[in-house]
Structure formats: structure tokens, C-alpha cells
Amino acid sequence: MAVFHLLLSWATQVLMYLFVLIFVAFLGYCLYVKYIHMKYDHIPGPPRDSFLLGHSTTFLKAMENNGVIHDNMLEWAEKYGPVCRVNILHYASVLITCPEMTKEILMSPKYPKDKLVYRRLFNLFGQRFLGNGLVTAHNHEQWYKQRRIMDPAFSSLYLRGLMGTFNERAEKLMDKLSEVAESKTEVNMLKLVNCVTLDVIAKVAFGVDLDLLTNTSPFPNAIETCLKGMMHYVRDLLFEYKPQNRPFINEVKEACRLLRTTGAKWIQERKTMIQNGGNVPKDILTQIIKAAGKEESMTKEDEEFMLDNFVTFFIAGQETTANQLAFCIMELARHPDILEKARKEVDEVIGMKQDISYDNLGELTYLSQVLKETLRLYPTAPGTSRDVIEDIVVDGIPIPAGITCFFSSYVAGRMEKFFKDPLTFDPDRFHPDAAKPYYCYYPFALGPRSCLGQNFAQMEAKVVMAKLLQRFEFTLVPGQSFDILDTGTLRPKSGVVCTIKHRNYKN
Template identity: 30%
Template structure:
């Protein structure tokens, strides 16, 4: 008995020693990264909070990165998530290129906080990795071929006619109007109609629409959880008030999607020729896609991709489009150039045709500059699966890295005068590194729906400037904040004048 106890204690001591040694080695690596002369550090380290107390709201994270790179010229940032582990940020084309060119996935447990989205969005293209991501990316790519995108243009026109009519009605008093919420409703309306062929009077219902409300709540809780390490363990999160609220609204979103998916499956089963007699949408392609083995997506995979596309496709586009409208109001000379181009292309017509989108060259430059000034997605996360050399800094596997898109777009050594709105900077510049501007990410995991989003925004902005002159609200200035996308704490307000 005594011998058995001695053996047990010896094994236990050995395991604890091994674990402790592993932990010590891990923290030695972390400290080496943080103390390297290659990184920008954020203020004084707090033994409990690390640097979290310095980075809330999250826009401060990007502002500190911009300030640090201007003062030091360094290309990498580093801060601690509480006392748990350091997180790196890259904000120069040289380091951004290395991170984005590699196919390392966004780890579901760490990598940029994507684990907080997992119960809602599931294992779709945003979060999945490895062979599954490669397979599903191949299966979904046909959904964004121009033959599929082309029939969406009449839908863009219809949705934004409703949007403009509502703006017209709201601006009759001459008072300024808040547009971010209205734009979000329009982009969701677009996604539901294009991706699912589903019409639900989203813009008429406004914030009363339960799907709109659910997505807003899920987004807010997901971001908040990232900055609350005590809620990172799933069991603690599920027991918390915010966790219970999160799963309640995630269930609503999932039930909503599953109902539409099942109805479409039943319709196609009853009439297989249906898919050839009407416009094919995103859901049709998901349901009929087959890999090289003849295997399609499971019901859960289809739901995950629908959830991912509806969220990414409407929320990020809403951010980009809202800030573009704000940019129109603040830059009247550039707005006039866009208006003259749109008038030349459309004449007296109000409907934009597919063939005309490519003629909006000035509008395209304007939109690019707006996305540089106001990055719709301020950062994207990765986690290393092998050692990387970032500007001489040896980064081992399993280290979280953000690509700081907002900070990258504010580099003076790249943009010269980054705070000046100047669309002409995007006229062909052969010397500019393509990784200096990555609004849709880049490399193998770039945004699959970027052409869909750009086409939608160009149609929306063309129709807007064709009908209205956009003016600023001089009594209101938006307070920029970083959520999962770039938002304004106090909304975005403009005035409109009929042309």
C-alpha cells in the first residue's frame, strides 16, 4: 500500500513538474516577445488586467498603434490580454504580407476573438480551417461568379429605391437624419433577397424586426466577451446573464435560417426543375454543391454558411456604406465629381444596369478612399501554426496576431497625408505595395463576397447622389468606435437636399 502511494505521488509530482516547466517555458516565450525591441508596447503592464484597461473602448487600441508606429517607426505592436498571454498586431505591408499570405486559420479558441462568434456563426468560412475550409471555399466560389452576381443588380435597385424613399420622407422637415441604422436595414434587406430570395419588409419594420435586433445583440455581446477573460470559458459564459441572452438570440437566428433552408429543400425536392426556371441564389448553390466525391454540404454546414454570409454581408457593408455617405457630406468637391460621373452614365434614368457599374470610375476611387479613412473591418485575426519571422522577430506557433487594417491605413510613410480625404491617391501607383491596402483582407482567406459588396455599394451611392445632394450636420460629429465593424457611438447624421 505504501509502495503504491509512493508511486502515485511520484507520478503526480512528475506530471505537475512537467506542466509547471511547460508553463514557465511558455511565459518565457511570451515575455521575450513583449520585451523585444521590435515591438511597440502599450503603457504600463497591470498584473491583473495586462493592458485591457488601456484598450477600452477598442478604438484606443488602433489609436495607440497609430501613435506608436509614428513615434517609433516599428511595424509590430504587442499588448497583454490580462495576465494570460500577449497579442501581436502588424501594421506595415512587410509584416501584413507575411501574415496574410500564409494560410494559417483563425483559431476557434483564440485567434482574434473568433471563438466568441462560434456558437452563433458556427464553422462557416469565417471561422473554419484546414481541409474543411479549403473544401467549402471551393464549393462556395461559384456563388460569386459574375453570372450569379449580375441578376442581383435589379434587386439592389429595388432595395435602395425603398431606402431613398424613406430618406426622402425623413428629411422633409429639413432636419438632419441618422443613417447608420437605415443603411443596416437596407443591406440586410439586400442580403435576404439576394442570398435567400426572402422578402420580409425589413426596412418597413425597422428595429422592430426580430432578426435585426438579434444580430445587433449578438454582435455586441461577442465583442464585449473578448475583453472579459473571465467569460472566455464556455461554462462560465453560459451561466452568465450575457451568455443566456446570447444563446437565446442565437437560437432565434438559427431557427429563422433553418426554416428557410428546409422550405427551399422541400421545394426543390418537389420540383427539381425549379432551380433552372428562375434566378439561382446563394442558397440554391449551397444546397446543390458537390465536391469531387459527390458529397454535398450537411444541413449544419449550410446553416453555418448562411449565418456567416448574412452577418458578414450586411454588417460590414452597412459600415462601409454609412461612412461613405458621411464622406460625401464632408467632401462636397469630391461629391460633385461623383455626381457628374453618375449623371453622365445614367442621364435621366434612376435604375443602374449591370454594364454601367464598371463605368463608375470616380465613384470607385471615392469608395476606396472612404474605406481607407474609415476601415469597415478595423482588424482581422490569425494564429500562427508555425514559426514566422516578422521583421526580425521570431514568432513561434500558437501566437495570436491581428492585422491592424485601420492603423495600416493611417501610416504616413505610405499615404503621405493620411488624414486628408483624397481619392486620387488610388489612381495607378505602381510603387505601392498591394498589401498596403487590404479592406477585404488578402491572400488565401480574402473576402469571398467582396465583389458582391462593392457592386451593391456602387449602385446605392450612385442612386443616392443622383437624387440628393448630401450635406453635413454641422451640429453633430460621429464618435468613431471599433465594434466587430467600425461604427459610431452616437450615430452618423447628415442632411439631404433634393436635386
């Protein structure tokens, strides 16, 4: 009995010590949060939702209601000015809409990518995701080495050679739309263009035929699941600790594993082709293997590094272009005058011919304006962030080193001070003779870390849109919303459901 009381007394003391340690640690954390507040509270910003959670409650509510958190940021930017403070736990960041500072930070290599966000993209809930690929690499030298090796796969000479594939895959979409027109059924355009862009990236980047317009595949759902998981993992630091989220988290991890397992298979097939002296294209897959740099003695980390870039290009090369195309179709259907002007240009440049040439793309000036205006209102990858490693001054406000600066093309693109009547869809903003937006339009980011595949994406989008305008009439099905779904990238919530008809050509 005495031993029992002794053990009970010892256990009680241990619990007391643990309680005191937890209390002291929590108090210390609260003091640190207070220190962060004192350090940055001179910067304008909205009142915090709470002392510890900061503004995270606002973002979580937006996510729960299928809102767009960039709309919250837009409201804050208009109210608090070109530099706006945001707090989440012990992290402080500033939303910057000042064009001069946007230029200064994004155009310079000395401001690294935000450690908090981009390191969380290394894995999703413990399953490796983007790792240290081209988008997430934090170390500038590591990034620069990758970028230099990848550049040949995006040179203008190589992109010219992709026109055959762009035309071929877009033709498959036209065949599908012809079936839809004849059957007089409604069609979800986002799903169709998703198939096309995934087909294109699989073919031109990795040499694989998926033919998703006729075949079923787990890849579209896996990509969507990963993106949703990414949004929750980055924006809700407590998401993975809530038991009710466990089934979804397992789905995300399984989707990540599917993409990386597929990448490993395709990489091994290409390496075998290289070793056998086969005719190897200078595509993204070949460059990914070169970027690893140790084809003879590949370590486990080298293998993972290749898969990082595979997943990066597989997702980025499909998702954002598909969303841009869907938004573009939605806006053209809402604006018959703009649609007619774009169609007239396509008729003049392309006529009745089936294959669109590289030179034709340069002649589609108005269609380029339409696509740019689509990205102003709906930048499918809406923001980027950088760490500030030295004290700076923005619009007269001192910003101490150690903070993260966030830049949103969505926010800047919808501000009245940069674009008159910003919610009006007006392609003439990007007329060749119009004044160019000064560092307030950057749907592909800016500077050395801008999107490597932006020319690829816009070529593909032009080919698809030109063929669609050349062949078909499309009308939005009444009653659907024009809301935006924020899944990390931005996409049309409705899916852009249309009825399709063959064009009646007039003599």
C-alpha cells in the same frame, strides 16, 4: 462528538490539500506566463499593464470608454515599429505592419487563422454562433471545400444577374428618402442603409423579402446584439464570469438563437423546393445546402454546419456594407468639393435613368475611388490574424513559432509612412494612375482567405451611392460627432444624421 471532530479534521485536511493544489497550479501558471514573456520579450512592444493581464487592461479601458482599440495599436505601431508585441494572460501576439511580411503571411495558405479568436467565434457564451462556417473554419481543407462550393454564387456572371435586385431595393430607399425630404425631418442614415443592405442580402442570398423600410423586424437588433456580444467575448476573457453581465449575455444568446432558428426555417423551405423539383436559384442558400453535402441523410452536425454559414453570410453581407455606406455619406457631406465631383460623374454616366446597369458601375471610376478611400480610413472589418507555425524573421526580428500575427488595415491605412496626410480624406490616392498601395491596404483581407463577397458588397454600395447622389442633396445635422463606434466591426457613432432635399436640376 469524536465523529464530529474526526470529520472536522478530515475536512480541514482536504481544504489544506485543495489550497496547496490551487497554490501550486497558480504558481505553475505564473511560471508559464514568465516563460512566455522570456520567449517573446525580445520583440519590441509597450510595457505591460501588469504581469498576468498583460495589455488587456488598456483594451478594456478603451472598450469601457467607447474607444477604438485599433487606435491603441496605431499608437504602438508608430512608436515600436513594423512588429509590435502584445501580451494578454499567457497569450502572445504581434501586430505586423511590415508590407513584405503582410504579403508573405496573408497570401499563403500555410498560415492558419488564429485559433484563439476564431475558435471563440464558434459560440458566444455557450450558444453556437459562427461555428465552422466559411469565416471561422480553421482547417484549410475544410475551408477550401466550402469556398469552392460557394464560389458560383459570387461569380461575375451571377453578380451581373443581381443588378435588378440591387436597383429595386435601392429604389425603395430613394422612396423613403423622398418622404423624408418632403416632411423636412432629420434622418439617421446608418439605420436606413442598414435596412437596405439587410433587405438585399435576404433577397439575393436567401430568396426572402423582408422590406425593412416599411416593416419592423427583430433582425437588425439581433445582429447588433450578436456583434456587441462577440466583441466582449473575444476581447474580455472574464466578461462572462461577472454577474452584472448576465442579462446582456442572455440577450446575446437569445439573438444567436433567433438567427439560427430563422436559418433553419429558410433552409428547410429551400430543401423542400429542391426536393419538389422547383426552379431553384444558384444563390448562397442553395450553395449552403450543397456545402453540407449530404442532403439525403443529414446528421445533426450537418444541419448545424449549414446554419453556421447562414449566420456568417446573413451578418457579413449586411453589416460591413451598411457601415461603409454610412461612413461614405458622412465624408462626402464633410467635403463638398469631393461630393460635387462624385455627383458630376454620376450625372455623366447615369444621367436621369432609374436603372443602373452592370457596365455603368465600371464607368463610375471616381465613385470607386471614394468608396476605396472610405475603406482606407474606416475599414469596417478592420483586422485579421494568423497563427505562425514556424520560426520567421520580420524586419530583422526573429519571431518564434507558436505566436499569433495580427494585421490591421485600420492601423496600416492611417500610418504616415504608407499614406501622406493619412487622416485627410482624399479619393485621388486611388486614382487609376496613382501608385497602388503595397500590402498596406486590405479592407477585405488578402490572399486565399480574403472576403468572398467583396465584389458583391462594392456593387451594392455603388448602386446605392449613385442613386443617392443622382436624386438628393444631404447635409449633416450640426453638433454630431464623427467618432467611430467599435463593435467588432466599425460604424459611425453618431449614425450620420442628415437633412435631405430633392436635387434642383439646372438646365
